[in-house]
Amino acid sequence: MTKTFRMALLTSTLLAGPALAETTLTIESWRNDDLTIWQDVLIPAFNAQHPDIKVVFAPSAPTEYNASLNSKLEAGSAGDLITCRPFDASLELYNKGFLADLSGLASMANFSPVAKSAWQTDDGSATFCVPMASVIHGFIYNKDAFDALGIAVPTTNEEFYAALDKIKADGTYIPMAMGTNDQWEAATMGYQNIGPTYWKGEEGRLALIKGEQKLTDEPWVAPYRELAKWKDYLGDGFEAQTYPDSQNMFTLGRAAIYPAGSWEISGFNTQAEFKMGAFPPPVAAAGDTCYISDHNDIAIGLNAKSPNAEAGKVFLEWVGSPEFATLYANALPGFFSLNSTPVKMEDPLAQEFVSWREKCKSTIRSTYQILSRGTPNLENETWNASANVIKGTETPEDAAKRLQDGLASWYEPQK
Template sequence: MKSKLMTLALASSAMVATSAMAQDVTITIESWRNDDLVLWQDKIIPAFEAKHSGIKVKFTPSAPAEYNAVLNSKLDAGSAGDLITCRPFDASLALYDAGHLTALDDLEAMSNFSDVAKSAWQTDDGSASFCVPMASVIHGFIYNKEAFEEVGVEVPTTEAEFFAALEAFKADGNYIPMSMGTNDQWEAATMGYNNIGPNYWKGEEGRLALIAGEQKLTDAQWVAPYATLAKWGAYLGDGYEAQTYPDSQNLFTLGRAAIYPAGSWEITGFNAQADFEMGAFKPPVQNAGDTCYISDHTDIGIGMNAKTDNPEAAKIFLAWVASPEFAEIFGNALPGFFPLSNTPVELTDPLAKEIVGWRGECESTIRSTYQILSRGTPNLENDTWGASVAAIKGTSSPEELGAKLQEGLASWYEPQM
């Protein structure tokens, strides 16, 4: 009798275990991209689940401004999702250092990405990578093709041609030559200084030399972009000093401005709002034939919660995110957010195709202030906002701005002391 009961008990346990194994595993993704919810629900998740039966995926975003606080609270409480959408550099590095993100170097799919692509989600020495790169944004200039044709302006490739184009629009008087304000400050640095600057400091060569202490912010290649920005003010239209970021977007999409200093994230919104054909040109070089450099800035990645109850399922999803299938879905559903995998992706949006094509023509780099150099006080990224505004307004000379920034960086960053 005991033997029969034992047999029944073992059989019952086996049935329970088999049933549990047969049930779907559900993994949850934390993200700040709440504007992407429909994309994940309608395209990304169904594509993954169609090929990975047994794994269900939930996308649970927070409001962008609240994401860091909400995520940290969940991580501390042990209630965070299995997968963590990663902002670039220090915010995600802090999560890894706190033990919240898992090193992913043993994930074979990480070989699908270049060192530059992975740099936003690595330790400073590059010994550990903790997020799969998803997409970058590229800086340059978006322009109104109809305005260029009407005024007879050629698309510029050099700085001399660029300022000649601005002067032609100013003389014509029917268009604001370039739509950008300085009220919100960050645009002046992001779409100004770090847009044109890489052509001066030679992209990664200069950026890494600054981190190493081999170059200084008072060197000519770091000061010169401020001198160029100082020329912009004459072409930004009346009242640019009080003009906000949404104001600048509206002026361009309403057809009142000819050129917009841009990040590629604008494409989807501009496509929906502008009723004219748009084109794009990369940051003009100083002289014809110079090597060109673009800010191809790593923007979003995804990592694994170190305390996930579903590590195998989470890694399967991360490997798929590194695949060409995901890259094609993401790149075409969100034109202007460019996949970072080494496998080329065929994009359908004409403006996105034009901009991503610069990768084959120019050397890629990332924003100069984002890795390591903005950890201390004063914060170099925030100081660069103010310096870029001051350059455009002409309230400080380029040399004064370089000296002030260098003094601030050297006050806390040992390689620059």
């Protein structure tokens, strides 16, 4: 190679500037049911603006996520972006140095203090995940089944059990699709779904945190008494029934009612061939205040040890944008945007869920903030207790006492 040619090559390289090497970002998540949404909608939209950043969505099973993620983080093998559960689980990761402080992201200005509260330090000085969505609890029902059996949408407990009895007596449908094998749904779609009606939402949740109420008090035991009644309506073999089994049971038209989170909407829309509706948790008597769990559910953070931190921040700025909010909320109806920019919901079932905000009082799941920071972990123990009560292997009172004893063993206000 001549000296002149070498100089010309060097000059052209310098003029061209640094080559943009493709960066690959891997997202850890527990939401394995929205893989195609990420692959077909969200990631392509991001790549339209940032073709040099490849994004791989690599979810785990929901029941395995926490343990799997913690193991990967400890070993230094976790992905670049970490899908964040709300409140204590993610706060613990931040406190251990696994999640980066994202307070400096420009897109954080697009979220209210309430939206960010689930992914902040107690004093609000650091925000470590970009909020994505909240979910609302209630019941999804098969409209065709209700119409065929002449059942009106229940609003009170009496009407709720009358509907279940009528469905059971007819025999065409299993009254309610839920199993106890995986445990978490018994708590999440059972106890945390109907519970706020009894402990009066935020009033009871905050009283528990302050030590002014105990889990053995009537407002906290009463939901377990209701769950114990569900056993008669779940069909044969519910004890071995997994979460996907329950989803299939409902979408195949074999069950009439599904205790739900709004996150089910997109999957059910694709799979069910019948009309669906939804109703909020029934109240004790007509005219009573209704309460819903409208739970800050999902956000996304940056692995503090990611070798691709700058590319990760580019992606997170996009996640915090109005464009992402609109894409995500409508690609995944039932995940209600936490972005301050209003998002018009196109899906009627999603609109039904979100309309409850106007007539019911909202709260978050009782175990998520502060109360699951110790051992035994109240969130995980509530999974087990809820499943046991439904199966009949533990009484509501015994379950409540066990949870209270566990909480009091490490949480000072409850001692």
